[in-house]
Amino acid sequence: MRSLLRLWPFIRPVRARLGVAACVAVLASCISLVIPLVLKWLVDGPVAARDPDGAWLGGAFLLLLGLAEALLFGLRRWLVARPLAGVEATMRETLYGHLQRLPVAFHDRWPSGQLLSRGTTDLQLLRMFFAFPLMFLLVNGVTILVGAVILLVQRWSLGLVLLAPVLPLMVLCSVFEAKYGRAARRAQDQVGDLTTVVEESVLGIRIIKGFGRHRSQARAFRELTRALRSTELGKARLLAWIWGFMTALPELAIGGALVCGAVQVADGELSAGTLVAFLSTALALRWPVDSIGFLLAMSNEAATATDRYFEVMDEPAVAESGPPPSAVRIPPRTAGPPTATAGAGAGAGAATGQGLVFSGVAFRYPDAPPDSPPLLRDITLHIRPGETMALVGATGSGKTTLTALVPRLYDPTAGRISLDGRDLATISRDEARAMVAVAFEEPTLFSATAAENVLMGGASRPGGADAQDDELRRALAVAQADGFVDALPEGSATQVGEQGLSLSGGQRQRLALARAVVGRPRFLILDDPLSALDVHTEALVEAALRQVLSTTTALVVAHRPSTVLLADRVALLSGGRIAAVGTHHELLRDNPEYAALMSGEGGGAR
Incomplete structure (x- = not known):
């Protein structure tokens, strides 16, 4: 949740429409819980009294409820489609713009395939999460709570039988979430590595063919593919494990409630209609309960995709349109040229100004070991206009x-560069x-x-x-x-x-x-x-x-x-x-x- 909450700034502009969609989905889900109550009325009323008119009326009412449920779910899908496509587009544009502002040193150490996968597959995962898991975690949670209340009201003893698996399922979900989150992160990183290999192979196809390295490249690609396949199979095993428990335990509880209810009906302690309504309500809750494992899996993948997205977004960008933060500068050893007049800039004639001056410039790459000597030391040079x-x-x-310092692809770690008498660090x-x-x-x-x-x-x-x-x-x-x-x-x-x-x-x-x-x-x-x-x-x-x-x-x-x-x-x-x-x-x-x-x-x- 800590990871997913970071997406709120992107969701905020469409929160009203998503909120309406969530309310519509909750209403549609709650309609499904009304159907068992109509069944109870049908069984204990028109069916028991052999009243055909009442049975037709009950059937028509059930049909209307089904149509209303279908229309509401269709409305929910229509409500979320456009805003979520907009959210994905905004996040992708924000990521691309941030990549353009990141320093060259960042791009030196990040594989392009990892960045590409964050801007494509990871954002697609997030859009799917907004459209389905996020909505249905809320909807199914509300449905389960409302259904549990209805079950307890109808027959509290049978309701307790059905609620018995809740505690063990919560423990199992907690264990599953931790394991699946690690597997999902590993799989997404492997997709990034795979994308890097594909991109490099396409761009370097002449080298690969020229040196006859297609077999070794194919072998390297196959090893990465097999590693990704192994990770995906591990995710599938985890899903099968949790889905098996999420299905088996509620089914056992329903079976136990059915036996207990049938005994109570036979003893005259419970009406047949109440038992039908009770079991119909329990069956209506099967999908919300069974889907928890699936929804948790998608939520974990979305959380890891969010972490990967913000790994890039959290990198400090450089200001393209303003001077950088103040930095410690080593004073030049020789007096620099006089300051140029204001207004010197692009397009001015080369005969004016003070030229290009390096004064005591030193540079060490950001990822170099701290104790390593700088690549450039005390560069002092004057290129006249x-x-x-x-x-x-x-x-x-x-x-x-040294040439990359002049257009500020990198900033010197010490010293000063002047363009026509203006300190480059202030430009x-x-x-x-x-x-x-x-x-x-x-x-x-x-x-x-x-x-x-x-x-x-x-x-x-x-x-x-x-x-x-x-x-x-x-x-x-x-x-x-x-x-x-x-x-x-x-x-x-x-x-x-x-x-x-x-x-x-x-x-x-x-x-x-x-x-x-x-x-x-x-x-x-x-x-x-x-x-x-x-x-x-x-x-x-x-x-x-x-x-x-x-x-x-x-x-x-x-x-x-x-x-x-x-x-x-x-x-x-x-x-x-x-x-x-x-x-x-x-x-x-x-x-x-x-x-x-x-x-x-x-x-x-x-």
Whole structure:
């Protein structure tokens, strides 16, 4: 109940309609308890007196009661269908919106399949719980209470016989609930693991086929499937166990009451009509009692689904449209540039402002051991306005991590980053990402058109569709992507498919580069943007890219001399620190580590 009560904020807007539906269901269920009383009147009255007219009247009354019960249950279903579909949609939208606001560190450690299962199967379980178990736990509980009162009023001695199994059934339900709750949680987690494997196999189908790993993948999937099957069979055994007791004990009580009642009728202590009504009432309570195990099982699954849902919702989100909470900052070791004038932001010319400044920046990933050294330490670097700085370093030196700090995908654990003299920690993520554009090393595309993928990187500009199309054409030309985009079946309106896998690696990388430059960002972060291009295309892209870099402040992760030559200066990242800064030729002449990296003798520049 503690878990399920957390759903109240989502239920509150539709509580009135659900309350009416519950009242209608209770009324329909109570009508079924009136039918035995009519039977008693029929047996002791018209049947005993051999009155056909009375028998027809009683039959018509029973028919009306049956129709009323059916109509009320139909009304209940109509009342709950629309609001519960709305509740499920609201919860799904809330979860998706929260996932968008969670920090990148959260997505680094959570498998996508686990998140997918929480947004699909878990929410479907909750909708089913609202529609059926939640309602009928209330309805059946009221029915059992009303029925017990009717039984005791009709014949208290027989009523006590029927109520004898109540205590042992309560104990059995308590044991069942604890065992089934653990099994339900295990099954839902296994569904998430299974979803992760399916998703990864589909996205990595080229790797699986290319390396002939389909058998090993199928074997891993089969093992997960068998584990889930074993868990589901365990749940079925628990259900069979509780259902057997929930059926057997009341049946034994009904049998005992029938024998005792028949003896009392034979002795003249009880009328036949009373015995018929008593047994009819007891039989009417069979479904409410038998269903308790089933309803408890569904309630436990709903409770575990709720826990899984709020495991994600309870993760602290980052504020996209406001500055983060105040954090302790290590003062920069050198005096920073003077504060820029107010209003510096996206779209301003690169000749104004103070550029990009790292002052004593340190970073450790949130899930790193507390005693581990930070990945980045005392990063102090000044990229002047309009300047292009190449960032070079060995594999694992932290180049990509450093570039991820600028658009606030992560926040530094110490030190300060300034954009045009403004502390990045005081700039909202929305504003920071309007000022900074990024082209990542892995070009990720979405299931959308080529134009939509590129324009995702640009803020809306005045001028309407024509101006937007002009920006698209300019960005495609810079990335040397206009040729192959125009050759697509529908041009820029062609769907590129999931992850853009219908395109080559170089084509995906050029679209990602176009996405980075389409918004004319004030600061441009490029993480090895030309690695998948052939020599001829690379030369063409570099020539066009020089024009873009001349109007912006850029930090470019470089692994090849051709990319380094795009930059005005080069920073060497080594041991988590900036080891040297200078031009390419200066570092090549004076820094052996840099010379080794550029010649390929330093273990690779990645």
